[in-house]
Amino acid sequence: MSHPESQHGSMDLEHQEHHVVGPKVYLLIFFTLLVCTGLTTWVAFIDLGVLNPVIALAIACFKAGLVVLFFMHIHYSSKLLKLTVASGLFMFLVLITMTLSDYISRAWGLW
Amino acid sequence: MSSANTIVQLPDQSTAQLPRKHYLNQELGLKSWLLTGDHKRIAMLYLFSITFFFFIGGAFASLIRLQLLTPGSDLLAPDTYNKVFSMHGIVMIFLFLVPSVPATLGNFLIPIMIGAKDLAFPKINLLSWYLFVAGGLFILAAMILGGVDTGWTFTTPLSTHYLNTHVVTAALGIFIAGFASILTGLNFIVTIHRMRAPGMTWFRLPLFVWGHYAASILMVLGTPVLAITLVLVALERTIGIGVFDPTKGGDPLLFQHLFWFYSHPAVYIMILPGMAVISEVISTFSRKRIFGYTAVAFSSVAIAIFGFFVWEHHMFIMGVSNYSALVFSLLTMLVAVPSAIKIFNWSATLYKGSITFETPMLYAFGFLGLFTIGGLTGVFLGSMGMDVHLTETYFIVAHFHFVMVGGMLMAYLAGMHFWWPKITGRMYPEAISKLAAVVTFIGFIFTFFPQFILGYLGMPRRYASYPPEFQVLNVLSTAGASILAVGYLLPMLYMPWSLKYGKIAGNNPWQATGLEWQITSPPLTENFVETPIVDHEAYDYEWLANQTEHEVKTVG
């Protein structure tokens, strides 16, 4: 992905200059998202075995990442907001992995 | 009240006056309260509502104890008893314990403690109270229409298929009240991050603020999972989708996972603000900075984070994987570490402190002892082998009442007494309130200690009757509960009395260091005349000694 010119050298943890994202970036992201949507539908019709859901999810994650970073401006935001997004992701993963620890091993030793 | 072993410094009562304008009389009339944006007034609205719900929940508790006075189900029919204990749990947990300290004291004090004029989002704060009331009304409606008898845990498929009571109404009420809690937590986090006064760095924050910050993280991240779970239960009951329904292929254990993903952290939502209060009280009444400030601050955050990794210990006997249970059992032990750090640091604070025994301190001492017992029995229950024997017995009932009532309620009362002079501008009557603290403690021990033994002997919870050999201990418990009731009713009498007849408290009756004690009691609507500039650590009693009362320039 293109990294527009707005990299700030040193970022304060909580405060940062407000950054205006322009239509160029939005258009670029918009078209990338549309292409990815087409791609994910197209790939779904090809038999790749276990890779099908993996690829579908990878594309979805990529798309979601683009939306978060550019449409939602996290790429240009303070570290606090980046941390907030990361903590949301982390808690979701805690929910998934800790619950799965039960589901994966529930039948161990029982057959 | 001004004997040698007290720190209370009240102004000369013959000339003392309350400030002419403060948040209580800034505007008058019901409308000015119901549409207020002032965090202090919203705290008062919350105070009235949760007190109301506390006594409703308490009434159900009395019914439970009266029923268990005799082995047979003499007072209530068994299905009525089911409804009574369910409503007791739902009301006490969702309508009292979760909002108790954060929504009242937290709401009132956090902006003042960090030197802000208000919370970041005053309108959302007010909205949170309306949501709380709406949720409370739904639960009251469920109660009046005939009650709900799932227990507060809404266990599926019992709640979705086998009961004809008002599960959906109650679940909706909890859903709405949950959003009140989310909004409170969200408001606190933003406020603590964004609204601190100049110089108020993270490590100058009072530990009260740290505790609430940690609890707010739990509110924001945990509550939505409960919300979606209850939505799925309600959908399963009403339109018959099958996410948890075993007849359609759903897994009831998944409900348990999702439910306890919130409801275990919820325990920390309830206790962390209580611990936050205790830090303030113990420091003030032993005239010392909290020993290991940083450790106590981080232990709050550690409890919040570890709290999300242990929920499965509620499910050891439900058929979860043994291997996974092993992991969760180990992680459960880990939560004991930050809790112990707090207890040890409070004890170390007391060591060689100039301790005085005003009412808040008595409650805080009660907290220390009772919470330690409650916490340690939690470690019993976290170990898988013990848990199989003890879970679903009165042992677990005693355990969580030691933590919630012995811990949280003691802390709540400690906080109410401690900040009462700040909230109202008047002192509560010291002698009778000390009596109330002691009565509460004695009543509590008599009520819940026998339940440990009962549980260990094998008396299961949630039954309307029991074998006659358990009667002696149950009578003891019921007798204790009536003492406990006196302990809770006394403040209901003397607190309102003190509004009119209490001594004028002055700005800082306890000679405490927090910013809230440097402003008028009751505070102005704007809290501070000028934004304070903070140049000292929290609990800096030397700084306080160097300030004479009239030299306090920066904080009005």
Next chain:
Amino acid sequence: MDSPAIATVNGEMQAEAHAHPAYLRHHFETVEQQREAASFGMWLFLLTEVMFFGGMFMAYLIYRNWYHAAFVAGSNTLNIWLGTINTAVLICSSFTMAMAVYSAEKRRRKSLVTYLILTIVLGLAFLGIKAVEYAEKFELHQVPGASFSIEQFVHPTDPKAVALAPDMAEKTQVYFSLYFAMTGMHALHMIIGISILLILVVRALGGAYTEGHMSTIENFGLYWHFVDIVWIFLFPLLYLISRYR
């Protein structure tokens, strides 16, 4: 004990005294502080939304592994083209929303209103297509609880489809339960979003967000994009299971 304070200081008076813009609320020191607080608050709210949908994704993950055959059968009954079009529609609406934020930033009232209306239209288009899909499910008796029939999965009319054992066919109900719960919750968020958009349009016409105070638009944008992200995940998870059969 009487305070020397000027107790009558209230919000508006102070704002005037410091010559702050009218939209700066009294308890904030600076416009920047207010903007940052609002956006941080919105992100925390989105965090709760992540966990809200997270519970359903968790359920999906487990049941998809348990009842894979039923999930394949259930997923293949969905119209993949409607799903793809809907994804595109929603991405378009995200783009117009982003452009609305940009217009507010540049204080262009007319283009702000245009983009907001476009977003509403696209949101309604999404809901319309969704309604068509839902209606079809009712006709085919694929709504759990209402009138579910496993017959179509045990004896499929389509020769390409794999017949399920009655036991596994029952489990398609789990798939459709999750399908309706997840897309339903998503649609509910869309409806809430469109309702708010209507209010925003009316206020934007009055010039509310082009006078320098645009955090409402910005934060609503965050919400709208979040709803889009949920769909970005729902689409492959619900529509694209083993489509190559």
